[in-house]
Amino acid sequence: MTESSWHDALDLAVPELAAPPDMLPRLEHAVRVHRRRRRGAAAGSALLVAAVVVSAVLAPGLWRQGGKAQPATGSGPTASRPAPTTSAAHPVLITTPCQAADDPMGTVPATKPLAADFKPTQAFLCVDSSRAYPGDGSWSVLLGQRLTGDLQPLIQALRHPAELTRLTPSAGPGGALGGSACAYSYLATPTIVLYDAAGTAVRAVFPRDDCGQPRPAVSAALAALHRTTIQVLKLRQEQTQGQTLSAKAAAKVGCQPQWKDEFSMGALASVLSTGAPISWQTAEVTACLFADNGSDPTVGDFVAGRRLTAADRSKYLVAIGLPGHRGTCAPDHREFVVFTSGNSYASVEVGGCWRVQRQDGGVGSLGSANGALVLELVGSLSG
């Protein structure tokens, strides 16, 4: 099959999928939980800052000016940098074309065409990507890529006023425009940075059509150019080294480095008091303790874990199958234990009303009486 027939075939093959009606309310709940935790963390940080300030006032000799002041970087996305005094015959060699502000997540695209009197001699892309750094976890990065080849088609496309974005409220991906449906996809576009011979930079808008799609002419012009990555700019850490090491420790005891914290998502707010016995097919059961990582309320990070003995299994698996609290539960936990056995699992909230989430979708609650047994297990795992 050709590329277009693959597209058509896949477009027919991939079914539509309706979102559950409570998805947005659950999302709102999760945002509230996150912000509440952030406020708690901020209060702790404020105390720490206050302590530092007090110590600096009381013992100024302990503090020293650590580095040079950084100049303010208040230039807008289309602002030019100061032009170095270099002759046009010897263009400035740009080695760091991208700035953190070029992260397309935070960039305001220019809304005017590339000026006719601006003569680009070098072109770059700033592309959002992700990279692992040994010893420093993984990071969201911005790749500065030099474009080489015939730049004229790209420059012409960027100069053409008709190519500018004209998004209309009724159009956009998935919308309808002039009776024809817009494609569902919305393609990310990198920031294009152009330099003239004097080293003046212009950040160019990536032209899109009325459906919000990148103009094919620009995409084609870019595709014809060769890209060489010359800059890797760290933006945000996605995973700390500690999380990387934690992943190794988790694997050692048969646990996952992270687990989804469904108790924080609000979907399990109402629970029944009735329990249900745990009857798993395999005898090997691992208990893994996860703690909320503070930055993402939907995820717990691995803390500790171990394989359960036969005596453990008879005690704890019975406990998590017993009935307990009935009613509504507010998110009131920082940790949860996940019991896994083959493809089966059950996760237990440590604290609050001790909810139990089972793989079959059942939601129960231990209540604090039976939760004490799980707390005993948590103590043995952490110890």
Added chain:
Amino acid sequence: MRQAESALDADFSAFASARLGSLMRFALAVSGSPAVAEDLVQTALLKTALRWGSIRDKSQAEAYVRTSIVRLHINSWRRVLHRETAVSHLPDVGLVDAALGRAEDREQLWSALRALPPRQRAVVVLRFLYDQTEAQTADQLGCSVGTVKSQNAKALASLRGRLDAAPVPGGFDD
């Protein structure tokens, strides 16, 4: 009684409501599983909601939710929670033609797509269903163009193999 103020920005709510269906289908295509798709969309939207104020170019928001969905899925911890179920066999009867217009053919391709490893499936979905270039696909997956090419070649070979292996109606084996 005063209604509680929404925790979500009004713009974000409008964006999420308008694009939810599209994002669900994208996540389904990438993950192959409705349950995983729901998780991916929920988590990606949450991350976006928390950063909404810093996203000045809101027209890029959907692209970033999609990128987040792809990366969340590739970081496959989620698959432990909702294990993917690869089909063990293809439908008894199926017709593989260029258009893949019949319902059973669509189901067959959908089954074959779901049977691909996550990264290969993501490459196929991004390259062909969402018409992204190899470079764009590499950017979204956080890998090199070379990796996209190799994963794409393996994925297409696998898809073709599965589709070609399907019996043709009327062609019974004796």
